[in-house]
Amino acid sequence: MKAKIHVTLKNGVLDPQGKAVGHALSSLGFEGVGDVRQGKFIEIDLDTTDEAKAREQVDAMCRQLLANTVIENYDIAIES
């Protein structure tokens, strides 16, 4: 199975990387660009074939390593 994980900054947390991208886009002449937020996208191949077990395992991975839950949210999608 494959897990696709999005790790994004929580609302209200300042995102300097996103701000830099927004400014760069404006400098390049793109108009009408509002807020820009940048997060991480992680794909993990898993041996297990049990979706519930996979989700539980990936949730533990996010809490322990992949996301800083003080300032970040994570979203998990499991694909077979």
Added chain:
Amino acid sequence: MKAKIHVTLKNGVLDPQGKAVGHALSSLGFEGVGDVRQGKFIEIDLDTTDEAKAREQVDAMCRQLLANTVIENYDIAIES
């Protein structure tokens, strides 16, 4: 409108960041973890209400700034 962009390394391009995450997960005791790939996830708020125009604009942003098309693929989703 909101554009959601995934920027991922092309197949065959070495991903040291993903490898490091994979090793860290193994060190933490997670079993059955195969290949790990890490990419970027970017959300951009756009003023335009025309989906085709928004997609065209974001495609240009990806080619000019957000993705290195030599080694990275990008995928654009537009939401109203």
